[in-house]
Amino acid sequence: MKSVFDSVPSDFRLLAVLVTIMVIAALVNWVVIAIINRLESSRLTTASVDKTALNFAKRLISVVIYGVGIGACLTHIPELKIVGHSLLTGAGILTLVGGLASQQVLGNIVSGFMIVFFRPFRIGDRITVSGTYTGTVEDITLRETIVRDAENNRIIIPNSQISSDVVVNANHTDSKTRKIIEVGVGYSTNLEQAMAIMQDEIAKHPQLIDQRTEEEIRDNAPVVVVRVTALGDSSITLRAWAWADSPANGFVLQCDSYVNVKRRFDEAGIEIPFPQRTISFAEGARIGLLADDPNDRSAG
Structure with missing residues (x-):
């Protein structure tokens, strides 16, 4: 005896499964991020958890959750089943990312890890990059660092660039x-x-x-x-x-x-002087100047 589900075309069934998987992934991501945000706002963890590392970790967790969701979707597509299993098991993650992503994107992600790990600056620090861009670090994402300058502009600097440039940090260890x-x-x-x-x-x-x-x-x-x-x-x-x-x-x-x-x-009555120059002409210099000027009718 056939069920109602069996009477639905296979393409629609596949689409329903894929949508269900991604909805579940989105719900799981929302729940996990909500828990982290609640822990962040509690007084118990605010003093001990680095906000920079926490924001970076939330983005990384979201990438992992959605990556798992995409891998589960791929396993239901016959042509991509092998890729999906590899993505889920983790054996082919680096190979897949290396094949699909550019070297620059990978460099930004790795540089972001280095910034969070070694902490040359954190969110809220006032920094100057290469002697050109000055502002307050507003966010550090997987790809770039966002700096807010004095005019409230957002300067978007790739992580690979900022990690290799000279950075002056006004708040590193001492804000004075x-x-x-x-x-x-x-x-x-x-x-x-x-x-x-x-x-x-x-x-x-x-x-x-x-x-x-x-x-x-x-x-x-x-x-x-x-x-x-x-x-x-x-x-x-x-x-x-x-x-x-x-x-x-x-x-x-x-x-x-x-x-x-x-x-x-x-x-x-204390004077703050400013540069002044006195120009003097030798005798006859003015007359000679006028005589050399063909547009001056007074000469001649």
Whole structure:
């Protein structure tokens, strides 16, 4: 006695089986990711689990689950049954990926593993890549690293490229940063007064942190060090070093300090010179210039 299922054409039965397998794979992936997200949000694991590695692992788990689902689908297709069994057993996974994927894609995946394993940077770190791209690491996927710059643009950098370039990490092991505030003053300036003003204005900034050692504190060393670093053509360069607890606060500290120091210098009558040039002509040079100009009617 034939069942209702036997009366359905074989092509439709195969399609129904394939759709059912992929739906199950999608449900399994949703459940597993939901469990991981709940564990991530719990206070018990937030402090001990690296967010970068966790996000990378979630993507890898999704790839594995859907890979198994695709392998199960292939086993129901007669022409691809051998490939499906190989994919499920794992014996032919590397061969299959190596044959279907390009070398660049594989390189990005391997580089992503290296980034997560060796941790040159993590999600949330502020980095500069090759001295060109600066921003905060927003995500690390199997293929690329996503960096958000100060203008809220997303810079997409392949993992293979970023793993081989020079990366400056402002948050690696220590987020504190030292900013340089440099100002030029005139040669007639009272240097002691100008240096004292710079120390006072920078030291009053709320973002400044005290990086002095215990020995320096006992010796009453200044919180902000100001030194003469150059005798230029038209000015004397004063340089101050100031510490902040993060690059963002350091940028604010530097910008505000320039404004505050300029205001105090103006009040004290301290000049910040700018380059000036005086051009003198030899006697008769102007007349000769006019005589050589055929468009000048005054000549001749």
